[in-house]
Amino acid sequence: MTDREGRKGAGIWGAAPEDDFNPPASSSESFPCAQCGAHLVFQPGTDRMVCPHCGHVNFIDSRSGEAIHEVDFRRALKDQISATEIETTQVVVCGNCGAAVERDERERASVCPYCASPLVGDPGANRHFKPKGILPFVLSEREGRKALDSWLGSRWFAPSGLRQFARADKRMTGIYTPYWTFDADSQSEYTGRRGDTYYVTETYTVQTNDGPQRMTRQVPRIRWTNVRGRVRRFFDDILVLASTGLPKAHADQLAPWDLHALAPYKADYLAGFRSEAYTVDLEEGFSEARAVMDLQIRRDVRFDIGGDHQQINSVDTQLGAITFKHILLPIWIAAYRYRGKSYQFVVNGRTGVVRGDRPYSAWKIIFAFLAGAAIMAALAYVLHVSGALDDMVGGAMPSIRFDTGGGGSWNF
Numbered sequence: 495m496t497d498r499e500g501r502k503g504a505g506i507w508g509a510a511p512e513d514d515f516n517p518p519a520s521s522s523e524s525f526p527c528a529q530c531g532a533h534l535v536f537q538p539g540t541d542r543m544v545c546p547h548c549g550h551v552n553f554i555d556s557r558s559g560e561a562i563h564e565v566d567f568r569r570a571l572k573d574q575i576s577a578t579e580i581e582t583t584q585v586v587v588c589g590n591c592g593a594a595v596e597r598d599e600r601e602r603a604s605v606c607p608y609c610a611s612p613l614v615g616d617p618g619a620n621r622h623f624k625p626k627g628i629l630p631f632v633l634s635e636r637e638g639r640k641a642l643d644s645w646l647g648s649r650w651f652a653p654s655g656l657r658q659f660a661r662a663d664k665r666m667t668g669i670y671t672p673y674w675t676f677d678a679d680s681q682s683e684y685t686g687r688r689g690d691t692y693y694v695t696e697t698y699t700v701q702t703n704d705g706p707q708r709m710t711r712q713v714p715r716i717r718w719t720n721v722r723g724r725v726r727r728f729f730d731d732i733l734v735l736a737s738t739g740l741p742k743a744h745a746d747q748l749a750p751w752d753l754h755a756l757a758p759y760k761a762d763y764l765a766g767f768r769s770e771a772y773t774v775d776l777e778e779g780f781s782e783a784r785a786v787m788d789l790q791i792r793r794d795v796r797f798d799i800g801g802d803h804q805q806i807n808s809v810d811t812q813l814g815a816i817t818f819k820h821i822l823l824p825i826w827i828a829a830y831r832y833r834g835k836s837y838q839f840v841v842n843g844r845t846g847v848v849r850g851d852r853p854y855s856a857w858k859i860i861f862a863f864l865a866g867a868a869i870m871a872a873l874a875y876v877l878h879v880s881g882a883l884d885d886m887v888g889g890a891m892p893s894i895r896f897d898t899g900g901g902g903s904w905n906f
Contacts, residue, residue, distance in 0.1 A: 525552070525765045535766030538631035538668075538843070543765050554762045562627045562758050564677060564817030570623070570776060581624045584617035585771045593739025594620060594771040595669075607667035607768055608739035608838065610829040620771045626819040627756035628670065630763045631843040635666050638826035638841040642666070645839075645848035667829075668843065670764060670822035671745075672736040672772035674779040675753070677818070678729045680787060682811040684795045689716040689803030716803055725794040732783040736772035740825070740840065747849040748842045751823055759822070769822060776818065787813075 525534040527545035534543035534552055543552045569575050585594040590611035604613050633641070693712040700707050731753050735745045757763070772779075791811055796804045824843030828850075839850030 525762065528552070533765070536630070536763050538634045538637075543762055554760065562756060562819065564819055565623070565626075567676070567776075567780065567816035567818050570818070579624055580621060582619050582621045583771060585620040586613045586615060586617050588613060588739060591739045592773055593737060594773050595739075596620075596769045596771060606739065606829070607669050607827045608737075608829055622771055623776070623820045625672075625759040625822050627821040628759045628763050629751065629753075629756060629821070629823050629844060631668060631767070631824040633826065633841070633843050633846055635668065635826065637846065638666055638668075638843065639828075641841050641846040641848050642826075642828060642839050645850075666826045666841070668767040668824065668826055670767060670769040671740055671825050672770055672774075673821050673823055674734040674736050674772070674774070674776070674783070675731040675819050675821060676729065676734065676780060676783040676816065677731065678787065678816045679814045680727050680729065680791060680811055681814075682725050682791050682795065682809050683722070684725070684798075684809045685720075685722045685807045686795070686799055687805040687807070688719045688721045688799045688801040689805070690719070691716055691802040718805075719801075721799055723795075723798050725791065725798050727791065727794055729783075729787050729790075732786050734774070734779045734782045736774040736779055736820070737770055738773040739770060741838070744838070744840050744849045748825070748840060748847050751842075752844060753821075756821060767824075772820065780816075780818070784813075787811075 525543060526532070527534055527548060527550050529550045530545060530548045532545050532547035534545055534550075536542075536554075537544050541554045543554065544550070545552075565575060565579060570579075583596050585596050587594050588606040588609065588611055591606060591609040593606055593608045595606060595613060596617075605611065606613050691714050693714055695710050696713045697708055697710050700709055733749075733751065733753070735742055737745070774782075788809075788811070791809065792806060795806055795809060799806075826841040826843055828839045829837070837851045839848065841848050
């Protein structure tokens with residue numbers, strides 16, 4: 495970080511700001527420039543790393559490296575997989591949100607990209623499954639900030655100074671966030687009941703001026719039939735967030751992700767960006783994936799039962815060929831404190847979808863309420879002056895006459 499800040503005014507930073515490279519963050523692996531020795535930085539939306547000091551370009555061969563393949567889930571739980579599937583990196587765990595951020599051993603202190611809390615202390619070894627795939631950043635930091643600025647501008651009840659505060663704050667952080675994907679074959683035996691709607695004619699009596707009248711109407715009934723059956727489904731790439739630093743509500747709303755574009759993992763894509771080690775372990779991740787599978791299986795069962803109504807009594811599911819992979823997805827993050835509270839904004843690094851927390855302006859809400867009340871009052875006044883309100887009220891509510899006795903009456 496010190497290197498980059500010292501050189502920021504020179505070379506390509508000053509000559510071509512439109513390229514908008516993400517400044518080198520302290521990642522666990524660095525790539526020195528062959529010409530000047532500075533750290534190369536991956537340029538979003540391209541297949542190259544660029545030196546922010548001298549402009550030297552190093553192309554990334556996306557065809558090289560280990561191919562993306564699934565890992566057997568049950569064998570992994572028993573630790574019966576090859577040692578080549580495991581790696582050890584240096585991470586610092588945030589004491590506030592629990593994120594395990596990878597950091598260079600030479601970096602003594604920084605802040606957590608998720609909650610802006612200080613990250614202090616020495617990095618510790620973290621043994622984990624190697625990432626198999628990665629979605630490289632497509633949006634630059636400038637484009638990520640533009641998406642955030644547009645999103646903040648559409649928040650009507652945000653404080654007026656929030657956008658200006660966000661612009662003035664530190665740069666956004668590009669971080670590769672850990673996810674699991676799970677595949678499985680499923681076969682489910684079920685029992686239940688199918689309900690088919692039919693109608694019967696019902697006779698009833700109503701009182702009229704001419705006396706009681708017999709009427710008929712169609713009344714729905716349900717004919718229930720006991721059923722049993724079997725449904726099958728192959729689940730492909732059930733996506734599960736493996737980070738505790740990124741709120742799940744935000745992460746879910748960043749979808750969809752173009753997982754078909756996953757590239758084989760190469761550390762080159764991390765150059766200049768941070769990455770997080772997973773803090774949701776494999777077994778916990780599968781439990782979440784299993785809940786998603788079970789929900790879909792119940793939908794399949796209802797469809798298989800058919801009819802107008804369905805009741806599910808039991809579902810017995812057998813899963814086979816369960817596999818998984820650890821992948822990294824790109825997210826731009828802005829986390830800072832505004833008037834004593836922490837706020838976080840996240841941007842999908844490929845699509846520009848923005849989600850996050852934001853403060854509300856009490857004054858804007860009060861003003862909106864008063865303005866709405868004033869508009870309604872003004873509209874009512876105009877209608878009253880024109881006589882339209884009286885016509886509306888007169889048409890909607892007919893006059894009612896009450897006899898008070900003694901020859902008097904009240905009209906409403």
